[in-house]
Amino acid sequence: MSLLDYVLPFLLALGILIVVHEFGHYLVARLCGVKVLRFSLGFGKPLWVRRFGTDQTEWALSAFPLGGYVKMLDEREAPVAANEQHRAFNRQTVWRRIAIVVAGPLANFVLAIGLYWGLYSTGVEELRPRLAEPVAESQGAHAGFQAGELVRSIDGRPVETWQDFRWRLLNDALEHRTVTVETINARDEIVFRTLDLAAVDVDQAQNDVAAQVGLQLFRPKLPAVLGQLAPDGAAQAAGLASGDRIVRIGARQIDSWSDLVATVRDAAGQRLEVEALRGDRVIVVHLVPKAVEERGQQIGRIGVAMANADAQRDLMFVTVRYGVLDALAKGAAQTWDTAAMSLSVLGRMIVGEVSVKNLSGPVTIADFAGQSARMGWAHYVKFLALISISLGVLNLLPVPVLDGGHLLYYVIEIIKGGPVSERIMEIGQQIGMALLAALMAFAFYNDINRLVAS
Numbered sequence: 001m002s003l004l005d006y007v008l009p010f011l012l013a014l015g016i017l018i019v020v021h022e023f024g025h026y027l028v029a030r031l032c033g034v035k036v037l038r039f040s041l042g043f044g045k046p047l048w049v050r051r052f053g054t055d056q057t058e059w060a061l062s063a064f065p066l067g068g069y070v071k072m073l074d075e076r077e078a079p080v081a082a083n084e085q086h087r088a089f090n091r092q093t094v095w096r097r098i099a100i101v102v103a104g105p106l107a108n109f110v111l112a113i114g115l116y117w118g119l120y121s122t123g124v125e126e127l128r129p130r131l132a133e134p135v136a137e138s139q140g141a142h143a144g145f146q147a148g149e150l151v152r153s154i155d156g157r158p159v160e161t162w163q164d165f166r167w168r169l170l171n172d173a174l175e176h177r178t179v180t181v182e183t184i185n186a187r188d189e190i191v192f193r194t195l196d197l198a199a200v201d202v203d204q205a206q207n208d209v210a211a212q213v214g215l216q217l218f219r220p221k222l223p224a225v226l227g228q229l230a231p232d233g234a235a236q237a238a239g240l241a242s243g244d245r246i247v248r249i250g251a252r253q254i255d256s257w258s259d260l261v262a263t264v265r266d267a268a269g270q271r272l273e274v275e276a277l278r279g280d281r282v283i284v285v286h287l288v289p290k291a292v293e294e295r296g297q298q299i300g301r302i303g304v305a306m307a308n309a310d311a312q313r314d315l316m317f318v319t320v321r322y323g324v325l326d327a328l329a330k331g332a333a334q335t336w337d338t339a340a341m342s343l344s345v346l347g348r349m350i351v352g353e354v355s356v357k358n359l360s361g362p363v364t365i366a367d368f369a370g371q372s373a374r375m376g377w378a379h380y381v382k383f384l385a386l387i388s389i390s391l392g393v394l395n396l397l398p399v400p401v402l403d404g405g406h407l408l409y410y411v412i413e414i415i416k417g418g419p420v421s422e423r424i425m426e427i428g429q430q431i432g433m434a435l436l437a438a439l440m441a442f443a444f445y446n447d448i449n450r451l452v453a454s
Helices: 004-031 082-087 094-122 139-143 162-174 234-238 257-265 309-316 324-350 362-375 377-396 403-416 422-453
Strands: 036-052 057-072 124-127 150-154 178-184 190-196 226-229 245-249 272-278 281-287 290-294 297-301 304-306 317-320
Touching (some): 004 377, 094 377, 124 162, 139 190, 150 162, 226 234, 234 281, 257 297
Antiparallel strands (some): 150 178, 178 190
16 A cells, blocks of 8 residues: 555544534534634634635634634623624623533544444444454453353443454453353353453553453355456466465465465465365466555455355344434444543543553554454444544543643532632643643654554
8 A cells, every 4th residue: 555545534534523513613602693703724824715604714724734613702702892892702601611622523423323324234344243262361261261252242231343342342441340241152052151251451451351351253164166256467467267276375285364464475476386276286386465455565466265154254243233313323333432431541640550651642553544444334434433432532631722621611600609810821821731742742653653563
């Protein structure tokens, strides 16, 4: 993949999330009768400006794209004509100001719910929560889990997908719980297994609690039988055909499709001798895997698909689909759970229970944007929903310069019966900027470390 394959999905996601967030502020401000002077995507010098509406609001694209703002009429920033003072933001009741400020993060949550609703009402393909043989001597092995078991629930909470399974284990590990996992084994018997997650180190597991307790996704051992071949692929050019079974590449014996994929991936641009079975006949061909870029690395591709892929997909994948109302409820629940998890992890970072290494900056987010876009529209939509929730949660933190900081001022105003002094707000702004700078520094540092490690 080229740099643009990461940058373009990242910029598209950023643009959508910022516009939705700021439009929340804009819409409620207009509903409250406040005059909006500018709606800007980005900070700094405006690069493009157009005026629309009865108030001639400026709609602008600005130089620095990591954010945006809605500028409202406000006597604290410039003199306001007497006939428009009732439309100034600072003249609104504290409850209207709260509504305008909270509308931005709320818009991000509504966007996430809408995206999840769209996915679940149309149907989204997910991995089944089917388990492989647990790692020897792991907690999963001692609990009695067996290869092929399908997880049904954890402590009575339904588990439909592998993502559900990992998510619930992560939540329970953060709470140091002992959980009961309900599965169906190969004989269609319902079995209950117990996992003690109290000792799980979430940082050590890199948030994959299932792996730390020795539980892995079931991957059937499939023969390396070729299905459809790409017309411009190395396999077809070498004379291989649909139905051929690859048995050897160079000196390596090929026992499964995963062996084939791994061998070809590691041989980009290298000439390979491939031995295959075509019926009862052995054929030998030579080919050179095409080198393609994936996550900054060169990997090999020969342009083949697995035979009987549909049957194998049914074994490993499930389509999750709900009715319109159930999909909406599922989207709302997932948005709530994700927001609660984000707040929990942030809180544990503050008290030192979770490492700040879990913070991600724009480089990592851009990487995820590119990966999800390449995996398909459904994965990209889920990425958008997750980042939208994260943006909503971040903006609600009680840090001056963020929406949550303004809400904190308004809560104090309600309690004391008057607005916070200008001096206190100035000090708060300075503290807030310092905290955000430190947060961004940690995030960039983590991004760099991840790049070096990869």
